[in-house]
Structure formats: structure tokens, C-alpha cells
Amino acid sequence: MICPTCGGVAIGNEPECPFCHKPFETWPPPPPPVQGQTQEPLRRLPFEYGQFQSVNTHLVGAILSAFLCCVPLGIVAIVFAAMAEGRLRAGDYAGAVAQSEKARTWIVVSVVAGLFWMAIWLILELYLASR
DSSP states (O other), rough: OOOOOOOOOOOTTBOOTTTOOOBBGGGOOOOOOTTTOOOOOOOOOHHHHHOOOOOOHHHHHHHHHHHHOOHHHHHHHHHHHHHHHHHHTTTTTTHHHHHHHHHHHHHHHHHHHHHHHHHHHHHHHHHHOOO
16 A cells, blocks of 8 residues: 555555554545456565665675776676666665675676786886897
8 A cells, every 4th residue: 555644555454554553444535446457456566665675786896896907897896786776776685785786796807918018018028128
């Protein structure tokens, strides 16, 4: 049910609105469902009610890997981290976890590629300086 006072969403057998604590007895009854349709209960969104654990989207790590290591691979990590945030806000917890893991994988790939190119650059600099 949606609270007419604050607009909060109440699910299941809760005795009152989770936000303004107005009891159910004072709420108007819900309208009857349309002929041939079933009334589906509203679902809780994890970012709003804390039903699920929070998901680390790795957005900060993705941004740092893009700026400090390998830009193209870091951008891929940023995209996956942003997708994880979007899935979490949409209530798709499993999708958010999957996108977050992909973001973490691309962060690691970006850091390894950045370190590899830095090592190649250092070796070339030392070689050319010794000539």
C-alpha cells in the first residue's frame, strides 16, 4: 500500500507505514482489482529499504584505474561499475553483483596493463640512457 500522508510504500503484514508510522486502520482500503487481473504486491527496492546488502560497485577504483593506469581498459571498468549502480537502483541485486564483479575484473586488467607498459617504458628509458 502507498501511504496517503507521506507516499511511503508498505509491503506485507506491516502494521503501519515504515516512514510516518501511520497505522493501517486509518488508511482507506485498496480498490478492487480489475476483472481478469490479479493484484501484484509492490516490491521493496534494496537501495531504499535496506532489504539486501549493499553492493560495492567499484566505481572509484575504475575511475582511478582509468586515470592512473590504462585509459581504454579503465573506461570499460567505469562502464561496468555504472551498470552495477543502475542495476542496484532498479532492484536487480544479482545483476548488480555480476556487473560489479566484471568492473573489478577490468580494474585488475587495467592495473596490470598499466604496470606492464610502465615497466616496458622504464626498461627502454634505462637502455637508451645507458647508450
